[in-house]
Amino acid sequence: VDATSGKITEPGRGPASAGPPPVVESIDYNPPRGTRDFPPDEMRLRSWLFQQFREVSRLFAFEEVDFPVLESEALFVRKAGEEITQQLYNFEDKGGRRVSLRPELTPSLARLVLQKGKALPLPVKWFAIGQCWRYERMTRGRRREHYQWNMDILGIPGVEAEVELLSAIVTFFKKVGISSNDVGIKISSRKVLQSLLERFEVPPGSFAAVCVVVDKVEKITRKEVEEELLKLGVLKDAADGILNALSVRSLTELEGLLGTESEAVRDLKQLFSLANGYGFADWLVFDASVVRGLAYYTGTVFEGFDKEGKLRAICGGGRYDRLLSTFGGEDTPACGFGFGDAVIVELLKDRGLLPSLQQEIDFIVFPLEEVLRPQAGLVTTKLREAGCVVELILESKKMKWAFKHAERLQAKQLVLLGSSEWERGCVRVKNLSSREEEDISIDELITKANTSKE
């Protein structure tokens, strides 16, 4: 590979007497458009973030699951006009199958639950962290992949499930240093919209599509929303009534609008009351305009938002009681959320809450003479067996290089093997912060290492 141009040549092509082999093509060192590499610094932050996701999921007694990033396209084809289904990263594979990179995890989770069938006791409490894809026209220059943390509860029809999920989200925020001054969670129910559509005699078959349009209300103008609603058979006065109703500012006002028998009002009152019991009601805000953009939500919907109003939704979720039956399964109550890896990092950056993450090296082992390399290997193995992070210098180097290397890696201690010390059964250990040094036996070194790791 030519170091500057990155051009590669195919070795061994053409007759022996021919000149240099032809350049076949140049390799672009950047990842495909809209995708990211994770070099060590970024990977440490991603691993830290996923560790927080996993720790919260563990505390809530959820089990981790995963699915193929490639799924049958049929899992995601829906007719409600969602952006997510219009940007499928889909194609026909070499076997002529219609497949797609997953744009979300919920349909895969539903598929696995249905695959397990009655053998799977309910409630199911599963979480997953997976890369999701969209084919965004590069005109908008947005990313085409992100990682999403999902938690889902299946088999619980009541808002007790939503409250657990909301508590998990709040637990995560608190764990990374975010408070209810920084972030809130908007709560509503699609049953609000359902009641309004019934009141205005909108055909029930357009419910999902209406939700998808109404979800755009903060992204496009009200006039454009009304035009899109009109195309779905929602007449002007109905559209006005619906959009005005979604601006109610309290559950009391909502009850005045929908009546005391409203399921939406009952669910939301119970949800807020339970959240109060858990101690996180201060994170929640009723907001009737929240509908979320996924067609399959049927009840409670929620989204995390930053109170400075600078960022896109941090996370979002809701109840999807009909999804499994649309896949041919039994009607199974379900709710869950998705939490992306991008907005949360922007928020942590903005709030100065990014953790400082360095590689942690306990020992650098350095044979001063190559003849002592096998012995250096022995010391290294024993230190690693004691649970220490050890960097063994793999080439013959000068002492000055070793010290600079230790400095760069911020290693704690440097173990030097020299023939005179070795003949006395010792190694020299330099503490790189205190600069103290001592000759100690290997057994003593390992004993100290074990003690430090207990």
Ligand SMILES: Nc1ccc(Br)nc1
């Ligand atoms: N659904 C989805 C997939 C990938 C990205 Br980036 N954003 C949303």
